[in-house]
Amino acid sequence: MESFFSRYKNALVLIMVLLAQLLALAIQVRRPAAEGADRPSVSLLRYAVVSVVTPPERLIVGTGHWFSSLWFGYFDLIHVRRQNASLKQQVQRLQLEEAGLAQDAAQGQRLQHLLDFKEHYIYKTLPAQVIGTSGAEESQVIYIDKGSDNGLQQDMPVITADGIVGKVKDVFPHTSQVLLVTDPTSGVGVVLEATRTSGILKGRPFGQLQVVDISPDSRIKSGDPIVTSGGDQIFPRGLPVGTVDRVVPDPEHDPLVDVLVHPAAHLAGLDEVLVVTNVGDSLSPQEAKDIAASEAESEAEQKRASDILSERLPSRYDPNAPADTNPQNTTGPNGLPISPPPPPRPIHPDQFSPNAEPNAANMTPGHRWASVKYGTEDTTPRAHPPAAQPGSSTTSPTATAPAAQTSSAPAAKTAQPKTSAPIAPKAKTITGGSSAPGKVGSNGPSAPSHAPVKPRPAAPASTSQTAPPQGGHR
């Protein structure tokens, strides 16, 4: 027995080592501590290795950045002033563009709020330095120099200004492991903007990206942008992912196709990344402040533009005219409301003149107000009508045309059904029943004071009015 162990001790050690690792591997695969998390013992071992490997990397990266910042911050400052001016112009342009989109964004927010749709906006990000990788082709992960001491947690999205990068996989006190979107085990909900096709972004071997198992669509073209859909509950909606490279058939699911993606972020040469540490269902205070500032800037810009335009264009208003002493004011100097001036007294009053009708108490049943001709009241003016005494019961029944001139437009309209509309031969006709006071008043001076009134059995459908009040309208 002793000779057996001594003879095969090498093989036995190998078998024991392999069995131990296979057992540990099986336990990790079959019973993960939580979704996406390692068991404590595994995390401890990872932490031990990371604690040994990453400090020199952090030191090297930090030293390199110190030298580069020293060089670029104090010595290599050529073109900085020109670049600064260019960037300022770019900021102003972006503020104007943002102001144009702010209204749409606000409306979208209101609608989403009505639909109880929970949008996720990026509230806060933490910049981090990339200090290492896994070093293996099979595992697309990177290490950053921020960890749980900086508030990082598992599954936080990691992005750059260009697009998404990955999500935080493991968190250590001073370091975190980030699973890149190019890893085959990662998955991100995305939308093809051109066709609004939803899909899952997955990594391919050797660091490629693809949207898997989507329906064939001839509208999908190379270069179409792809953004996050927010369906994975990790990445906020609308972040740039990349562009369509080409469409290839899916060998495992025949009718479906895979879309190969060119990533927006430069994943092969990451230097600094942003970890999204806080998201919310409304805009952050800083974003709201930025939008308000850009809106104000936009209004000021528009005002400046309108001022320039008004100076260049001729105006119908005399800028040298004295100021209006009572602009749109309905109260007088004494505080009482201003009433319109009374209508002028008619030169030849008739039955249409104000206060020309007798009081109801003075009227006799059966007695006609005007003479009857051909079965209707004859309102043909007489050659010499007697002067009417307003309010008198002896008012002449004869009528003269310009009655409507002496009343304000509403009054004339009220009197119209009673007597067929008096039509002045050259009076301006307003069709459609419009009786806007201003328009009616503008026709007044041209109306004849003694326009003949033709008898008409019935008033036309379109309201024809002669005009107008001499006063009472501004």
Added chain:
Amino acid sequence: MALMASTRREADTQSFPLFVYVLTPLLALGLQSFVPLFFSHFSILDLPLLVVIYFASTLRTPIAATIGGALIGLAQDALTHQPLGVFGIAKACIGYVAASLGVRIDTESPATRLVLTFLFVVLNDGIDWVLIRHLLAHPMPWGWLHELVRAAINTFIAIILFALLDRLKNRE
């Protein structure tokens, strides 16, 4: 046969200063993790594997090579997001085989190193592929061209690396 150890010196075990046993694997792990930040194609190399092959074939003690290979592989696993054990199993096997062959053949010869390293790299990738594809059920294709190119590049680097490490041996 030229590959077989013909002299006692060729079959003797070699030794290194203690710091070499510690620092070399750490340096290999560090470079493997750090250099791809600036040169992404560097990850086609497997420096920890080359270190395992070198020490296993030079020291010629299968037990130490097995355990050493397993530890280096586990450390490499810890830097990835995979379950621990994939690289550990593969490198334990490579260490055992390299040490076992080192007892019988001359591993000091560049030609021997060339052939053995090439075969060990392919074998290591094959074990990794079996474990990842069939045990972890992760999608991982096997491309012969890629694996042969990878093995060739690693072999080329191994020739240089082994020559450098030979200089760190203890002198008699």
